[in-house]
Amino acid sequence: MNADPAYTGYDAQRVWHDFPILARQIHGRPLAFLDSAASSQRPASVIAAVDDYEKLHHANVHRGVHLLSQEATQMFKHARERVREFVNAASTREVIFTRGTTESINLVAQSYARPRLQRGDEILLTGLEHHANIVPWQLVAGQTGAVVKAVPIDRRGVVDLADFAAHLNERTRIVACAHVSNALGTVLPVREIIRLAHARGAVVLIDGAQAVPHQRVDLQALDCDFYAFSAHKMYGPTGIGALIGRESLLEAMPPWQGGGDMILTVSFEQTTFNVLPFKFEAGTPNISGAVGMAAAIDYIDSLGLDRIHAHEQRLLKLATRKLEAVPGLTIIGTAPDKAAVISFTLDGIHPHDLGTILDSEGVAVRTGHHCAMPVMEFFGVPATARASFACYSRESDIDALVAALARAREVFG
Amino acid sequence: MDLKDLYRDVILDHNKTPRLFGRLEPADSSADGHNPLCGDRLHVTLRLDGDRVSDLRFDGKGCAISVASASLMCEAVKGKRRSEITHLFNEVHEVLTKHDAPVPDDLGKLAALSGVREFPVRVKCASLCWHTLNAALERSHEPVKTE
Numbered sequence: 007m008n009a010d011p012a013y014t015g016y017d018a019q020r021v022w023h024d025f026p027i028l029a030r031q032i033h034g035r036p037l038a039f040l041d042s043a044a045s046s047q048r049p050a051s052v053i054a055a056v057d058d059y060e061k062l063h064h065a066n067v068h069r070g071v072h073l074l075s076q077e078a079t080q081m082f083k084h085a086r087e088r089v090r091e092f093v094n095a096a097s098t099r100e101v102i103f104t105r106g107t108t109e110s111i112n113l114v115a116q117s118y119a120r121p122r123l124q125r126g127d128e129i130l131l132t133g134l135e136h137h138a139n140i141v142p143w144q145l146v147a148g149q150t151g152a153v154v155k156a157v158p159i160d161r162r163g164v165v166d167l168a169d170f171a172a173h174l175n176e177r178t179r180i181v182a183c184a185h186v187s188n189a190l191g192t193v194l195p196v197r198e199i200i201r202l203a204h205a206r207g208a209v210v211l212i213d214g215a216q217a218v219p220h221q222r223v224d225l226q227a228l229d230c231d232f233y234a235f236s237a238h239k240m241y242g243p244t245g246i247g248a249l250i251g252r253e254s255l256l257e258a259m260p261p262w263q264g265g266g267d268m269i270l271t272v273s274f275e276q277t278t279f280n281v282l283p284f285k286f287e288a289g290t291p292n293i294s295g296a297v298g299m300a301a302a303i304d305y306i307d308s309l310g311l312d313r314i315h316a317h318e319q320r321l322l323k324l325a326t327r328k329l330e331a332v333p334g335l336t337i338i339g340t341a342p343d344k345a346a347v348i349s350f351t352l353d354g355i356h357p358h359d360l361g362t363i364l365d366s367e368g369v370a371v372r373t374g375h376h377c378a379m380p381v382m383e384f385f386g387v388p389a390t391a392r393a394s395f396a397c398y399s400r401e402s403d404i405d406a407l408v409a410a411l412a413r414a415r416e417v418f419g
Numbered sequence: 420m421d422l423k424d425l426y427r428d429v430i431l432d433h434n435k436t437p438r439l440f441g442r443l444e445p446a447d448s449s450a451d452g453h454n455p456l457c458g459d460r461l462h463v464t465l466r467l468d469g470d471r472v473s474d475l476r477f478d479g480k481g482c483a484i485s486v487a488s489a490s491l492m493c494e495a496v497k498g499k500r501r502s503e504i505t506h507l508f509n510e511v512h513e514v515l516t517k518h519d520a521p522v523p524d525d526l527g528k529l530a531a532l533s534g535v536r537e538f539p540v541r542v543k544c545a546s547l548c549w550h551t552l553n554a555a556l557e558r559s560h561e562p563v564k565t566e
Binding site for chain 1: 422423425426431456458459460480481482483484492524538541544
């Protein structure tokens with residue numbers, strides 16, 4: 007039994023029942039969905055909230071005096087407030103809806119960084135970033151003459167703080183790093199990273215996509231400048247996410263895209279931009295997505311993030327132990343502080359073959375480079391298999407994975 | 420979905436012990452192939468004797484399907500004329516991609532790849548070597564991509 011009081015009474019099987027898709031049969035077998043780090047599934051409550059919005063309340067927001075438009079506007083506004091509460095942002099003026107983490111990072115790269123960066127300025131990343139937190143910075147570096155640098159990771163997949171501090175200098179303008187590594191599960195010490203970066207005058211963006219579904223995030227406590235995340239990794243819909251930005255920074259930034267909703271007045275001579283957060287939300291927003299995102303936050307709150315965290319950590323320990331006992335299996339990424347993600351390789355079987363065999367057994371894992379090619383390069387592997395856990399994961403999913411790995415060994419002889 | 424249809428004994432054997440593995444030096448032509456989806460990388464070198472591929476080798480890293488397919492391909496095309504290779508390529512392509520295409524008798528051991536068509540996401544694994552060979556034949560030294 008788990009001694010963590012936060013975990014007491016957590017009924018994973020009951021949580022599992024909240025997610026209709028998990029009851030599906032895959033190739034005639036029960037589904038063991040271990041790919042939540044790529045995209046989590048949605049509970050019935052989120053599906054119902056989006057459905058209810060579409061069936062009863064939809065109209066465009068901020069545009070009409072008719073009742074439906076008022077209702078849609080109210081729901082959209084409420085969703086923004088729920089997102090603010092979820093990560094304890096200071097104000098809804100700091101909460102910008104985007105298509106997701108990738109768009110959030112691109113917004114900061116183009117609207118904050120591009121006008122400010124000078125030739126030779128430095129953008130500091132870490133060795134375990136997702137491509138979404140590398141490529142936007144390379145683009146802006148190409149546009150401005152700035153330089154992208156990365157703090158390396160060690161063999162466990164850990165970023166050493168002293169090494170990070172040593173990479174900061176008077177030319178470091180921006181630090182961009184993951185809160186939790188998608189490929190390895192490493193939890194980065196973002197509070198210290200932010201403190202060190204601020205001490206050298208750099209602005210910090212944290213890619214929180216893999217963090218927010220698994221642990222409590224308090225942006226005011228972190229003193230974070232920009233924080234990006236996506237709804238679809240936290241039981242919400244695809245195509246919606248948020249950028250949380252420090253109000254003083256957002257105020258000083260030019261709009262990123264132009265269009266409706268982001269303006270106050272337009273003439274052919276001059277346009278007055280709307281106030282925050284609307285200045286960064288050109289065009290009709292993803293209203294149903296925002297409604298779904300708010301419902302996902304309600305769902306997470308109904309379980310309790312601390313209890314979800316404790317449940318996933320317990321599964322992580324159990325799965326690590328069981329996988330370590332599989333002959334020829336190597337776990338890639340062994341940081342002491344990890345989210346419930348296990349990347350691994352199996353001797354003599356390419357991860358892609360493994361993915362196909364596991365799928366035939368109903369076990370869904372991610373195989374490939376996880377959009378983190380530099381991480382794969384560092385560990386000298388072309389790809390890994392990755393099992394990732396969520397609030398609905400059960401011990402039986404781990405057993406299904408281990409049994410499917412034995413089946414793979416059988417096929418390959 | 421039967422795994423044994425994908426991982427037939429011939430495939431597993433050629434994955435474990437790839438034939439014509441390595442590089443020819445000197446070679447008349449070579450090409451790199453890369454499948455970004457799974458990280459597979461192949462390199463093909465070949466020697467030409469007039470219109471014939473008199474000898475060839477492949478090396479690289481990849482999944483069982485891509486390694487076995489490359490090994491089987493090298494065995495099948497060695498000594499063949501360009502036109503015969505094109506004919507084989509078209510037949511293999513048809514077998515890999517068309518669900519109900521008959522498997523031609525002259526495919527020989529390459530017929531073992533016909534199970535791949537039941538696994539659409541794996542077709543690119545099996546065809547990477549053929550695209551790489553084509554590139555080498557066209558004397559292109561640009562990396563080939565299947566994505």
